[in-house]
Amino acid sequence: MVDLGKFLQARRARVNPAEVGLPEHDRRRVPGLRREELALLAGVSVDYYTRLEQGRAKRPSDQVLDAVSRALGLDEATRRHLHRLAGMTRLEPGHPSAELGLPLRTMLEGIEAFPAMVSNHRKDVLATNRMMRLLLGGFGWSLEGANFARLLFEDESREFFPDWESVAAETVAQLRKMAALFPEDAAMAALIGELSIRHRRFSELWADAEVVDCIQGEVRFDHPLVGVLRLHKEQFRVADGSGQLLVTLSAAPGTDGYEKLALLGAGG
Structure with a gap:
């Protein structure tokens, strides 16, 4: 692959x-x-x-x-x-895991004010907190057990992400890096093959051969209840070789994004 x-x-x-x-x-x-x-x-x-x-x-x-x-x-x-x-890295290959450790789950559940979730190396969603379920659930997404990349490349998702193109490019670039770290993962190969066949834009982005890992920066969501939210995204790779990723979305107090998250949380 x-x-x-x-x-x-x-x-x-x-x-x-x-x-x-x-x-x-x-x-x-x-x-x-x-x-x-x-x-x-x-x-x-x-x-x-x-x-x-x-x-x-x-x-x-x-x-x-x-x-x-x-x-x-x-x-x-x-x-x-x-x-x-090229086989010249000294890094040990990863050991994929779909099991969420208790410390990480405790941390996730302790994040109350902002959306957060944990995914594995294939972008399978392993766990979410209440605010992430309120945010993405507003788009009709059923998260846990789903694959974020699959959800993203469904045509409807373009309505939810004003900057869908950059989100899609980042997602594919992360999958490419994880595919190299877990070369024996047949499920990863099947996922990439499926998305390449079903979604032309995925195939084009995969051919670009971009590679990224953890990403930070602004991401926008067009939520049906509170409108457009501008949030700051941070991603943290779990340092155990599992390929798991903690994603948090936050906004500074006093900003429009902060107020809309508070409104979303209060309404849920």
Whole structure:
């Protein structure tokens, strides 16, 4: 499922030749850089880079992978992902778990003012607090036991997320990283295959080969009862190798988002 060569091809196709000093008028049959151009930028031979992309290069060095990462313009998270695909990372593979530990469940239940939930590496929702159920339940979503990615890519979800495109891109990029950490997970492979077949936009985003892990920033919800809420999202990866993720949504006191969350909580 996770293939180094396909990843390199996808990232190479996304590099704008003009941004790396190559002629803009040069006629190209496919987008992005040619293999020989990427090899030149990385300082490796064309033959070696070709073998790397074809999966025939045995144990590429950290220095080569870092040079290729720089030539592709990869950020730190994606650079580490490249090393992982090449088998050069020292990180131990994850051990997926659908069991929510008592300390994490206690923490989740203790978060009363803001929405929070825990999902696993496949975006299966393992647990939610009352405020998250009020927030997403307002869209008709039945959360626990559901898969967030599946829910998100249903057409109706676009009504709930004014910034649906960025939420979808982040979700797919997180799935890609988790797919590399849990390469033997048949359920993950089945999920990605299902979403790729059923949803064209998922397939397009998967082909972009973006990789992210924990994300923070603003996210908006268009709730049928309280209107548009602007909330701050924080994500925390559980440090036990399980792939579980704690997600919290909050707003500062005095803000419109804070007042609307209080209204939502009072009404529930």
